[in-house]
Structure formats: structure tokens, C-alpha cells
Amino acid sequence: MTAMARKRVAVLISGRGSNMASLIAAAAASGYPADIALVVSNRGDAAGLAHAQAAGIETAVVSHRDFGTNREAFEQAIQDTLERHRVELICLAGFMRVLTPWFIRRWEGALLNIHPSLLPSFKGLDTHARALQAGVRIHGASVHFVTAELDSGPIIMQAAVPVLDRDTPATLAARVLAAEHRIYPAALRLVCEQHVRLVDGRCVVDVAAVEGVMLVAPDAE
Numbered sequence: 129m130t131a132m133a134r135k136r137v138a139v140l141i142s143g144r145g146s147n148m149a150s151l152i153a154a155a156a157a158s159g160y161p162a163d164i165a166l167v168v169s170n171r172g173d174a175a176g177l178a179h180a181q182a183a184g185i186e187t188a189v190v191s192h193r194d195f196g197t198n199r200e201a202f203e204q205a206i207q208d209t210l211e212r213h214r215v216e217l218i219c220l221a222g223f224m225r226v227l228t229p230w231f232i233r234r235w236e237g238a239l240l241n242i243h244p245s246l247l248p249s250f251k252g253l254d255t256h257a258r259a260l261q262a263g264v265r266i267h268g269a270s271v272h273f274v275t276a277e278l279d280s281g282p283i284i285m286q287a288a289v290p291v292l293d294r295d296t297p298a299t300l301a302a303r304v305l306a307a308e309h310r311i312y313p314a315a316l317r318l319v320c321e322q323h324v325r326l327v328d329g330r331c332v333v334d335v336a337a338v339e340g341v342m343l344v345a346p347d348a349e
């Protein structure tokens with residue numbers, strides 16, 4: 129059997145880039161089915177860019193400010209950059225621009241996002257403060273396919289973390305972030321190895337392909 133070619137993945141960031149770094153680290157391991165071919169930021173001052181460059185990854189800055197209110201022109205510039213680098217899959221990782229239906233349709237089934245909550249709870253921003261405010265005892269993170277409705281696409285993988293009485297938004301965010309760094313590379317692997325199918329708008333996952341020791345769903349047991 130011939131090995132499947134590694135998928136050429138672009139990571140889109142706006143800031144710190146710790147999820148991007150977790151994807152780069154995963155892809156450095158032999159046998160990982162994705163190659164982080166490109167990191168794109170809409171901000172030239174995104175801290176993640178320096179990390180990507182130090183890891184030898186190609187980077188590009190496409191500033192939304194250069195396009196004023198013309199979101200499609202901004203996205204066309206991103207699209208041109210992705211095509212130049214022969215990108216096949218996109219991971220949004222703290223990319224703080226809302227994408228238009230045009231771009232999302234173009235990348236249907238090949239556009240992933242990580243969101244810091246157990247979706248469908250706490251869509252949008254400030255998820256950790258809102259989880260504390262709501263008094264939930266379990267919180268977490270979700271990797272999902274992007275669809276036109278914000279934070280609502282089919283869920284590929286989720287991780288749960290406990291909420292402690294002494295938590296602040298910052299301590300809870302740190303616990304969730306550690307879980308994010310585990311599930312994003314794992315979810316990307318599942319997609320690249322074609323262990324995820326979309327059925328009636330939901331993900332069906334080949335659980336035999338999943339390894340996990342924390343409370344991550346899907347679980348192989």
C-alpha cells in the first residue's frame with residue numbers, strides 16, 4: 129500500500145499562535161499526515177509569525193487594513209496566497225476576522241477552526257468568563273468545520289476540562305488551552321487521514337483511529 133501524501137495545510141492566525149505552534153510541532157513528527165506549508169496572518173505584529181519563521185515555515189501577512197471594508201478583496205488576496213502555496217486544507221487558529229460565505233464555500237470541508245468552549249455552548253468571544261458566570265462545572269474546547277454560521281459547523285473533536293471554584297478566566301483559559309493543544313493536532317490528523325465523514329451535517333468519526341487518554345470525544349473505547 130502506498131502512503132497517503134501529506135496534506136499541505138495553511139494556518140491562519142492573528143496573534144499569539146500557540147495552537148499554530150502545536151500544529152507545527154505535531155507536523156514535525158514523522159508519520160504525521162499534514163505538512164504546515166504556510167502561516168498567514170492578517171496582522172504584521174502577530175507574535176506567532178516569529179515562531180513560524182524560526183521553525184522554517186513560510187509566512188505571509190495579508191493585512192485586512194489594506195482593503196478597507198472590502199472583505200471579499202481581502203479574502204481574494206488570502207486565496208491568491210493560499211493558491212500560490214498549493215494549500216489543500218486551512219486551520220484557523222485565533223484568526224480574528226469573520227470570513228464571508230464566498231470564502232467559506234470555497235473551502236467547504238477543508239476549513240477547520242478551534243473554539244475555546246464545548247460547542248454549542250458559549251459561541252463567540254469571552255468564553256471563559258461566560259462559563260464562570262454561568263457556573264458550569266465542565267468546560268472545554270471544540271475543533272469544528274467552519275460553516276457560514278459562526279461557531280456552528282460540524283464538530284470533529286472536543287475536550288472537556290473541570291471548572292474549579294477558585295478559577296478566574298485566566299486560570300480556566302490556561303487549562304482549556306492545554307486541551308486545545310492536544311485536540312487540534314489530533315483532529316487535523318483525523319481529517320487528513322479521512323477518518324471523518326460528513327453525514328447529514330454532522331461528523332461521523334472512525335473511532336478506531338483515535339488515541340486518547342484524557343476526556344476527549346471521540347474516544348476509542
Ligand code: GRF
Pocket residue numbers: 141143144145146147148221222223242243244305308
Ligand atoms: C484560542 O483560545 C482559540 O481557541 C481561539 O483563539 C485562541 C487563540 O490562541 N480561537 P493562540 O493564538 O492559538 O495561542
